[in-house]
Amino acid sequence: MVHIQIPKDEKIEEMLDSMVEHLIEMKEEASQLRKQGLDTTMLDVLLIDFMPKVKLARTTYEKKDVDDVKRLLAQIRHELDLVNTGTDFDDALQKIEMAYDKIREGDNKTASELYDKLRQLYKTLPEEQRRIVYAVSLDIHKKLLAKQE
Numbered sequence: 001m002v003h004i005q006i007p008k009d010e011k012i013e014e015m016l017d018s019m020v021e022h023l024i025e026m027k028e029e030a031s032q033l034r035k036q037g038l039d040t041t042m043l044d045v046l047l048i049d050f051m052p053k054v055k056l057a058r059t060t061y062e063k064k065d066v067d068d069v070k071r072l073l074a075q076i077r078h079e080l081d082l083v084n085t086g087t088d089f090d091d092a093l094q095k096i097e098m099a100y101d102k103i104r105e106g107d108n109k110t111a112s113e114l115y116d117k118l119r120q121l122y123k124t125l126p127e128e129q130r131r132i133v134y135a136v137s138l139d140i141h142k143k144l145l146a147k148q149e
Contacts, residue, residue: 009061016054016066019073023050026080033083043079046072089129092121096133099140108147115140 027047034040050072057065095118102111115137122133 012061046076088124092133103143
């Protein structure tokens with residue numbers, strides 16, 4: 001059997017090695033988040049695809065394949081940041097929970113402040129999440145009005 005040696009592109013190899021090192025750091029960060037009880041499901045799905053894409057890029061050395069690895073690494077970073085900081089929807093849910101707690105405690109001033117913050121967050125949400133937050137916001141607003149009477 002004849003073995004054909006494909007020449008290595010050292011520049012691409014170094015770039016891919018660097019990306020793999022970044023991935024290792026991000027995997028460690030993801031592990032810490034998982035230990036804190038945060039949901040890393042989407043992140044885990046993206047991580048599964050990374051090494052096969054690196055292997056393909058190391059085989060072909062094509063710009064398209066290397067760009068795919070870069071793009072996936074950026075997606076992983078973005079997802080990691082989302083898990084780390086949460087989303088506007090997560091923030092809205094937290095404000096909803098706190099507003100209801102304050103209403104039950106009779107602290108309408110704080111509940112009203114939370115309602116105002118919730119209204120601001122509402123503007124940043126996608127349409128489907130807006131519908132959910134709108135219905136709950138309306139209920140909070142009604143409860144606050146009822147407490148004023």
